[in-house]
Amino acid sequence: MTxxxxxxxVRDATGLxxxxxxxxxxxxxxxxxxxxxxxxxxxxxxxVFPGVDLPLTVFITxxxxxxxxxxxxxxxxxxxxxxGDYVWTSRVLSPPLGFMTNFLLTFTWLVSIxxxxxxxxxxGIAPMFAGLAIVDGNASYxxxxxxxxxxxxxFLISIVLIVMFILPIMLGTRPSFRLMGxxxxxxxxxxxxxxxxxxxxxxxxxxxxxxxxxxxxYASTIKTAGLPLRFTVGATVFGSIFTMTNFLGFFSSSYFAxxxxxxxxxxxxxMFGSLLFLMAIGxxxxxxxxxxxxxxxxxxxxxxxxxxxxxxxxQPPVLNFLVTFATPNSYVIIASGVALLATxxxxxxxxxFVIVRNMFAWSFDKLMPSALAxxxxxxxxxxxxxxMIFLAIxxxxxxxxxxxxxxxxxxxxxxxxxxxMVSIAAIVFPYRLKSVFESAPGIVSKKVGxxxxxxxxxxxxVIVNAYFxxxxxxxxxxxxxxxxxxxxxxxxxxPLTIIAAFIxxxxxxxxxxxxGIQLGLAFKEIPPE
Numbered sequence: 001m002t003x004x005x006x007x008x009x010v011r012d013a014t015g016l017x018x019x020x021x022x023x024x025x026x027x028x029x030x031x032x033x034x035x036x037x038x039x040x041x042x043x044x045x046x047x048v049f050p051g052v053d054l055p056l057t058v059f060i061t062x063x064x065x066x067x068x069x070x071x072x073x074x075x076x077x078x079x080x081x082x083x084g085d086y087v088w089t090s091r092v093l094s095p096p097l098g099f100m101t102n103f104l105l106t107f108t109w110l111v112s113i114x115x116x117x118x119x120x121x122x123x124g125i126a127p128m129f130a131g132l133a134i135v136d137g138n139a140s141y142x143x144x145x146x147x148x149x150x151x152x153x154x155f156l157i158s159i160v161l162i163v164m165f166i167l168p169i170m171l172g173t174r175p176s177f178r179l180m181g182x183x184x185x186x187x188x189x190x191x192x193x194x195x196x197x198x199x200x201x202x203x204x205x206x207x208x209x210x211x212x213x214x215x216x217x218y219a220s221t222i223k224t225a226g227l228p229l230r231f232t233v234g235a236t237v238f239g240s241i242f243t244m245t246n247f248l249g250f251f252s253s254s255y256f257a258x259x260x261x262x263x264x265x266x267x268x269x270x271m272f273g274s275l276l277f278l279m280a281i282g283x284x285x286x287x288x289x290x291x292x293x294x295x296x297x298x299x300x301x302x303x304x305x306x307x308x309x310x311x312x313x314x315q316p317p318v319l320n321f322l323v324t325f326a327t328p329n330s331y332v333i334i335a336s337g338v339a340l341l342a343t344x345x346x347x348x349x350x351x352x353f354v355i356v357r358n359m360f361a362w363s364f365d366k367l368m369p370s371a372l373a374x375x376x377x378x379x380x381x382x383x384x385x386x387x388m389i390f391l392a393i394x395x396x397x398x399x400x401x402x403x404x405x406x407x408x409x410x411x412x413x414x415x416x417x418x419x420x421m422v423s424i425a426a427i428v429f430p431y432r433l434k435s436v437f438e439s440a441p442g443i444v445s446k447k448v449g450x451x452x453x454x455x456x457x458x459x460x461x462v463i464v465n466a467y468f469x470x471x472x473x474x475x476x477x478x479x480x481x482x483x484x485x486x487x488x489x490x491x492x493x494x495p496l497t498i499i500a501a502f503i504x505x506x507x508x509x510x511x512x513x514x515x516g517i518q519l520g521l522a523f524k525e526i527p528p529e
Contacts (some may be wrong), residue, residue, distance in 0.1 A: 024177045025253035025270035026277075028353070031180055031346035032249025033115075033278050035187040036339045038285040039194075039319040040123050045242040046295075047302030050225075051232035052239030054295075055287035058279050060237065061244040064464040068419050069271040071426050071461050072251040074454050076267050078429075078440040082258035083361025084251075086420050092425040092432050095520055096505045097344045097527060099367060101421040103501035106358045108411040108418075109351040113156065113166075113392045114399035116351065117158045120344030122149055127321035128337025130314050134213050135328045151400040160395045165345050166352045166392060170385045173259060176353055183346035190339025191281060193332055194323050198288035201326035210325040215312055218297060224310050225300035241471050243282065245412050249347075250274045255354045264441060287496045289319050292326045352392065356384045367508050413494055416469035423461030426454045483490075 020028075045052050072084075082522045085100065090098020090383050126148040133141035147153050165183075169176045201209070207218045222229075253260065253270040260266050289298060301317040304310065315321045320336035360381050362368040430437040430445075430452040437445055437452070446453045512519045 001129050009204065013501075019170035019173045020253075020256060020266075022262070022266035022269040024181075025256075025260050025266050027177065027181055027184055028256070028350050028401045029250045029252050029270050030277060030325055031184060031343075031350040032252040032354075033247055033274060034249070034343045034347055035184070035278070035281055036124075036191050036343040037119075037246045037251070038282050039336075039340055040119060041242040041246050042286065042289065042298065042319055043302050043317050044181065045307075046238040046299045047305065048242075049235040049239035050227040050299040050303055051229040051230065051235035052299075053236045054239075054243070054290070056231075056236050056285050057240035057243040058282040058286070061247050062241040062275065063281055064244065064468065064520065065247050065250060065273070065275050067457060067464055068422075069250055069275060070455050071419075071422055071454070072254045073267050073271050074444050074457070075422070075426070075429075076254045076257045077264050078436060078444045080257040080260070080263040081361070082235055082256055082357050082360075082364075084255035084257065085418065085425075086358060086361050086459065088429075088513055089421055089425045091412070091436075091524075092429050093421070095367075096502055097421065098499055099362070100501035101418050102358055102361075102437075103504070104414045104497055105418045106355050107497050108414040109355055110391055110395050111399075111411050113162070113348045113351050114158070114395040116344040116347040117161050117396065118154060118343035118344075120161075121154050122224060123316070124320065124337045124340030125319050127315040127318055128333055128346070131321055131324035131333040131337070132330055134324055135330055141313065155396060155400040160398070161345060162348070162389060162392045162396065165349045166385070166389050169349070169356060170382055171352055176349065180346050180349050183342045186342035187339045187346060188281075190324050190335040190337075190342065191285065194320060194336040194339065195284045195288045197327040197329070197332045197336075198292040199325050201292045203292060203294055206294075206326050209328055210378050213325060216310055217267075221304065221310055222296050222300045225301060225303045226298050229296050231410050233293070238471065241412075241468065244468060246282070247275065248280060248412065248415055250278075252354055254349060256357050258368075264443070285319065289322065293322055348392070355391075356381055356388050359384045359387065366512055366519060367505065413469055413472045414497065416465045416472060417494070417498075419465040420469065423458045423465060427459030428455075429458075430455055 039384075042054055045057070046056060049058065062079075075088045076084070079091070080085055085105065086098055086102035088098070092098075109335045127147045129141045129145035129148065132138065133145065165179070170177050189230070210216070210218050252272050253267060257263055257267070260270075298317070301311065305316050313321075318340075320340055322334055322338050363370055363384075374381065437454075444454065448456060509519050
């Protein structure tokens with residue numbers, strides 16, 4: 001009797017169809033980056049690096065952003081498959097390294113879901129009600145703002161939002177992107193309303209409103225902070241790490257490239273278009289708050305927050321709260337707060353969509369149980385979505401009730417490690433997968449002075465991302481919060497996540513081997529579409 005040779009993949013075709021156009025891919029990248037996160041990162045950067053020139057950080061971070069975008073674009077065009085860097089690095093470097101790289105990103109996006117929704121509640125809606133309390137004099141708004149800032153209320157609301165905004169992925173690709181499109185519009189409109197409000201209020205107007213409504217004094221706040229009243233090169237260069245963190249996400253469309261129509265054209269619009277778009281939004285946001293509130297004031301408020309008097313406001317100096325003193329208008333305050341909530345919900349939906357696709361890719365290679373690659377009649381990987389909701393709720397519990405995520409920048413460090421691995425893969429790609437490289441579209445196989453352009457980009461990528469990884473982990477960037485123990489435990493998640501990835505791969509390898517399947521054989525081929 002002739003034995004049947006096991007298939008390398010779960011099936012001969014993924015079953016996923018190309019339903020995503022250029023705008024949808026662009027939309028996904030923007031949501032991963034976060035239209036309104038500048039509201040929060042302006043506070044972070046100004047607090048840690050007083051003297052930072054926020055608009056200039058946008059231009060500084062654009063350079064490494066373009067390098068990484070080029071790498072992801074070229075790989076996506078060469079191997080347009082669901083799973084993104086998982087497919088490239090596993091085929092170019094090695095299966096364990098490829099899985100580890102993608103596992104790091106997947107873990108980071110999972111934690112980011114908790115942060116995206118948590119920020120929307122604590123930095124978006126809570127300051128919104130606090131601002132309304134100041135303008136309307138309604139004490140119930142102030143109470144509601146306090147309740148929303150608590151862990152219990154935040155967690156319960158997060159569970160509801162996780163189910164509401166991740167479950168629609170179960171309905172298929174088109175409904176998912178329609179939902180994300182609606183959240184994008186809300187976030188963008190609210191952000192532009194806030195920008196217009198700041199630009200409509202010159203500094204003198206802001207000072208008058210602040211002194212009248214806040215219970216604090218504008219000039220005394222700046223004087224008490226005792227900070228240099230100027231921009232500095234060092235603060236701007238190091239402070240750019242926060243703007244870079246805001247930009248991370250422009251590469252997200254590579255992870256569902258197998259579902260994108262006209263990949264080469266669409267990914268140009270998605271990756272480079274999202275970078276330029278968010279660059280414009282960042283410049284508008286930062287210049288508007290400087291015009292109205294002033295850079296020295298923002299530095300002082302960010303520096304003094306949490307240190308007691310003279311900072312007596314109930315909320316942190318996120319920009320959507322400070323706009324209360326630029327234009328004391330309820331509609332402006334609501335639009336600004338809802339913008340940050342919509343940004344978080346849109347990001348959480350997009351992160352979930354990407355994670356589900358990564359799980360699908362692992363399962364399709366038989367690295368994970370085949371159930372994760374099952375599709376329903378709408379083409380949605382429903383089991384993977386169910387697993388995603390459970391993991392998102394778990395991550396939210398860790399966010400609210402443990403110190404595990406006190407150092408969220410460990411997640412940023414993970415992403416720079418991922419970029420380094422992709423850069424290394426780019427260096428050796430023309431030599432390790434010569435046939436794929438030579439048969440790829442001309443823009444991928446282009447050479448400069450006889451050296452593959454993608455390899456040159458890879459070298460630059462290693463250098464740039466190694467620097468940002470170092471800067472992210474530097475105590476200068478992440479001062480000790482909650483004690484040294486918390487810092488050590490938080491940063492230990494980076495090596496522990498890497499170790500966990502290799503353990504998972506090893507277990508899968510031996511399980512498949514016991515079933516008569518050589519797991520490594522699938523990684524010698526590009527997965528089918």
